[in-house]
Amino acid sequence: MxxxxxxxxxxxxxxxxxxxxxxxxxxxxxxxxxxxxxxxxxxxxxxxxxxxxxxxxxxxxxxxxxxxxxxxxxxxxxxxxxxxxxxxxxxxxxxxxxxxxxxxxxxxxxxxxxxxxxxxxxxDDSLFIMIAGWMVAAIAFGGVTRNRRAYLVEARRHALDALHSKEEEARRRASEERLRIARELHDVLGHNISMINVQASAALHGLKKRPEDAEAALKTIKETSGETLRELRTTLGVLRQVDEDAPTAPADSLARVDALVAASGLDVRTELSGPLDTLPTEVDLAAARIVRESLTNVARHSGTTDARLTITHKSGNIVIRVEDDGPGTTYDGGSGFGLQGMRERATALGGTLEAGPRPEGGFRVVARLPLKGAR
Incomplete structure (x- = not known):
């Protein structure tokens, strides 16, 4: 009932x-x-x-x-x-x-x-005035309760809108964080595993003819795989928010561009101009990751072991250019995460990244990162 x-x-x-x-x-x-x-x-x-x-x-x-x-x-x-x-x-x-x-x-x-x-x-007059007063009071009280109810409904609507906006912001931040983590894992694991694959192929090819080269390749595989495990453990540790030892390997930096080039396993002609040890931290890290990913793409897709790396300062920007002369001119970016990650890094700093086949053959990556006013 x-x-x-x-x-x-x-x-x-x-x-x-x-x-x-x-x-x-x-x-x-x-x-x-x-x-x-x-x-x-x-x-x-x-x-x-x-x-x-x-x-x-x-x-x-x-x-x-x-x-x-x-x-x-x-x-x-x-x-x-x-x-x-x-x-x-x-x-x-x-x-x-x-x-x-x-x-x-x-x-x-x-x-x-x-x-x-x-x-x-x-x-009589007094009763007439009293009745009129009661009538006005009844109407006024009804108007007040209506206004209060409308105010409460509006306040509730604003609260729901604010909660909805907060949830949308949380979902947006979570999505951005997932993209950032995916980019970091791709940059770290993709590069190192590519190097392991290249060195393993070299070791298998030279195992009988040049045992000393196979030994060096296997040593590189051991070191690279160890570094990959450390970086992966560090990344997963951050995600789990547990207390672990700080990573022992230094962060990527253009100040250690020789190490980046050596780890690629390629024959890279390097041209550097301007100071590389005084860059803003976010610019330095993004530039080093772009260099690493570009060299990884050369090793993985170009069909050659030769590459050129040029880093210059120009009009308040640091310009990174990685080129190769390999036959892999039809390279479309593979899964797309490598070029996408590099482009996102450049865009996040207010810069640009251009990548595509060269008219004379090969592939080119050009990144421009502003040294000031990074967003």
Whole structure:
């Protein structure tokens, strides 16, 4: 069984109180006063309209006001049904029909005032002012509760919007972090595993003809795989947020560009100009990762072991150029993560990265990273 609403309970309580007051008025009436049909019909009409005030606030207000206005001049009893319009006025204002409530209230007061000019006065000045005050208070209270309810709804909407925005921001940050982690793992693992693959191929090729070269290649594989495991353990340790020893290998830097070139296993002609040991940290790391990834791509896709690396300072930028003359001119970026990661690194610093086949053959990567104003 559904529980009655608060509005219905209030209406029923008001009707019971008015009905009890009307019965008491009947029992205490002066001798000789006989009730008529309006003493019963008009209160019943007002009661029925009051029960419908939530669904039809304006219609209920008008019916209650007319019934009460007709009750006192033409009915024989003076029951307390005067309280019914105040509840109807409050409901109409609370439901947003403020104009209708004010107009009905003004019409009721005007009718009451005109009715008292007929000679016999039923309401003195003080009671008239008190009724007008109650009417204004009922309408004002209904308007206040409506405004407060609207304020609470708006506050709730703003809170939900803020929560939604916060969740969207958290999802965006999580997505960016996943991309960053994927880029870091690709840069580290992709390069080192490529070097392992190149050195393993060299070892297999020269195992019988040049055992000393195979031994050097296997030593390089051992060192590279150890470094890969250390870097992978460090990255996973950060993700798990556990206390582990700090990584022993230094971070990539253009100041150690010779080590980057040597680790690639390629024959690289290097041209450097300008200081490389005073670069901003984020620029230095991004530049070193771009050099490493570019050389890895040469070793993996170009079909040659020769490459050229040029690093220059130009117009407030550090320009990195990696070129090869290999036959792999149709290289499309493989899985796409290598070039995408390099381009994202450059863009994050406000720079640019261009990569593509050279007209004269081979492949070229050119990155421009601003030394100042990095974003």
């Amino acid at each position: 559904r529980r009655p609403s608060t509005s219905t309970i209030v209406s029923l309580a008001t009707i019971i109180a008015v009905l009890a007051g009307t019965v008491l008025t009947y029992l205490l009436r002066r001798p000789g006063i006989q009730i008529n049909a309006l003493d019963v019909v008009l209160p019943l009409i007002a009661f029925g309209a009051l029960l419908l005030r939530e669904r039809y606030p304006v219609a209920a207000l008008i019916v209650v006001a007319v019934a009460v206005a007709a009750y006192y001049p033409w009915a024989r009893l003076d029951g307390p049904i005067i309280v019914l319009p105040f509840l109807a006025f409050y409901t109409a204002a609370d439901r947003g029909h403020l104009t209708a409530a004010i107009a009905t209230g003004a019409a009721s007061l005007l009718a009451m005032g005109l009715g008292e000019t007929g000679g016999v006065r039923h309401v």
